[in-house]
Amino acid sequence: xxxxxxxxxxxxxxxxxAALVATAPAASADGPGVGTPWVVAVGDSYISGEAGRWAGNxxxxxxxxxxxxxxxxxxxxxxxxxxxxxxxxxKAADIYIGGGVNGLDLACxxxxxxxxxxxxxxxxxxxxxxxxxxxxLGQAKMLQQxxxxxNVKMVELSIGGNNFNFAGIVTQCVADFLGSPSWxxxxxxxxxxxxxxxxxxxxxxxxxxxxxxxxxVRQAMRNAGYADSAWTLLVDNYMSPLxxxxxxxxxxxxxxxxxxxxxxxxxxxxxFANGTLxxxxxxxxxxxxxQSGLTNTRTLNLTNAFNGRRxxxxxxxxxxxxxxxxxxxxxxxDKTEWxxxxxxxxxxxxxxxxxxxxxxxxGQLALRNCVxxxxxxxxxxxxxxxxxxxxFNASGEPNMTLQ
Numbered sequence: 001x002x003x004x005x006x007x008x009x010x011x012x013x014x015x016x017x018a019a020l021v022a023t024a025p026a027a028s029a030d031g032p033g034v035g036t037p038w039v040v041a042v043g044d045s046y047i048s049g050e051a052g053r054w055a056g057n058x059x060x061x062x063x064x065x066x067x068x069x070x071x072x073x074x075x076x077x078x079x080x081x082x083x084x085x086x087x088x089x090x091k092a093a094d095i096y097i098g099g100g101v102n103g104l105d106l107a108c109x110x111x112x113x114x115x116x117x118x119x120x121x122x123x124x125x126x127x128x129x130x131x132x133x134x135x136x137l138g139q140a141k142m143l144q145q146x147x148x149x150x151n152v153k154m155v156e157l158s159i160g161g162n163n164f165n166f167a168g169i170v171t172q173c174v175a176d177f178l179g180s181p182s183w184x185x186x187x188x189x190x191x192x193x194x195x196x197x198x199x200x201x202x203x204x205x206x207x208x209x210x211x212x213x214x215x216x217v218r219q220a221m222r223n224a225g226y227a228d229s230a231w232t233l234l235v236d237n238y239m240s241p242l243x244x245x246x247x248x249x250x251x252x253x254x255x256x257x258x259x260x261x262x263x264x265x266x267x268x269x270x271x272f273a274n275g276t277l278x279x280x281x282x283x284x285x286x287x288x289x290x291q292s293g294l295t296n297t298r299t300l301n302l303t304n305a306f307n308g309r310r311x312x313x314x315x316x317x318x319x320x321x322x323x324x325x326x327x328x329x330x331x332x333x334d335k336t337e338w339x340x341x342x343x344x345x346x347x348x349x350x351x352x353x354x355x356x357x358x359x360x361x362x363g364q365l366a367l368r369n370c371v372x373x374x375x376x377x378x379x380x381x382x383x384x385x386x387x388x389x390x391x392f393n394a395s396g397e398p399n400m401t402l403q
Contacts, residue, residue, distance in 0.1 A: 045109035049090025056336025064102025210288035263312035
């Protein structure tokens with residue numbers, strides 16, 4: 001080809017290419033500060049959505065209160081399984097606030113501040129940067145990777161309960177209730193599984209652990225390219241799941257409290273849980289926030305959020321006690337419990353022991369209402385969340401008030 005003709009052809013190609021570049025749409029570049037806003041949940045079972053399948057409690061069969069169905073905890077891309085077995089990231093989890101805001105649940109039932117594998121062989125990612133090189137990551141590492149390519153505006157965190165051995169304490173309390181008579185009760189409040197967690201040394205250790213977890217979340221976001229001022233950390237504390245002893249609807253004499261209600265605590269232990277144990281855990285979380293030095297935190301106080309709807313509380317009941325036969329019936333949300341029953345021998349069929357004493361479907365949606373109010377249209381705020389009027393809001397959630 002003559003040099004003059006070749007030059008003309010090249011000029012034509014270059015002009016055409018320039019036109020293509022000029023008219024082609026810009027490639028998507030979601031990331032820090034760019035794209036649809038996301039809120040992300042990290043932490044333990046009280047934020048992962050544990051027990052989110054069941055709306056209220058019953059002893060008359062799963063179908064009566066199965067609000068979520070068998071795919072409730074499936075969170076893989078094809079909705080066929082869990083990404084991490086037994087993390088129980090429920091579709092009812094509170095992070096899915098909607099309204100043009102995307103939600104991602106990275107939390108895991110049973111998680112502590114650091115990664116571990118439990119006695120049953122289940123992987124429990126902590127709020128750390130664990131990476132075994134084979135796909136198992138800590139939640140801080142997961143957050144960092146996700147945030148680098150998405151516009152994360154708020155991270156919601158619930159952590160610390162398992163550091164205080166929450167599951168072990170509940171197990172001990174129920175065992176003491178079932179293993180001793182009402183005329184000579186064996187209380188768990190003075191057992192070593194409880195008292196060992198409430199020593200000054202243990203509380204200090206747990207405060208340090210939680211503080212480090214908060215700092216790890218901040219570091220994950222910094223590693224992903226975020227200034228501290230570009231996002232908010234919303235820290236939850238823990239709600240009271242049981243009433244005080246005087247508020248139970250079942251007598252502590254005999255075994256009905258556990259065999260029927262699934263709430264086998266002595267009155268004195270329930271009083272201790274609400275008066276000492278829960279305040280200690282929540283105070284430790286609050287102190288850890290201060291100790292962490294983070295400047296972009298907000299707090300969601302859930303201590304009394306479920307009062308009047310707690311497990312075995314005398315203001316609500318099982319479906320059969322309320323004359324209800326389905327969770328879809330009018331008024332069911334106001335007449336049944338928002339905390340899942342404590343399961344022992346009743347963990348058959350599709351029930352899991354690990355769902356015990358966690359916010360159920362009603363409770364998860366109530367928490368979602370609280371989180372949406374804390375999101376506050378993109379300007380997150382702190383507040384104390386409590387129950388509002390009976391019934392649902394426009395999003396189908398129990399009415400809640402954030403003050």
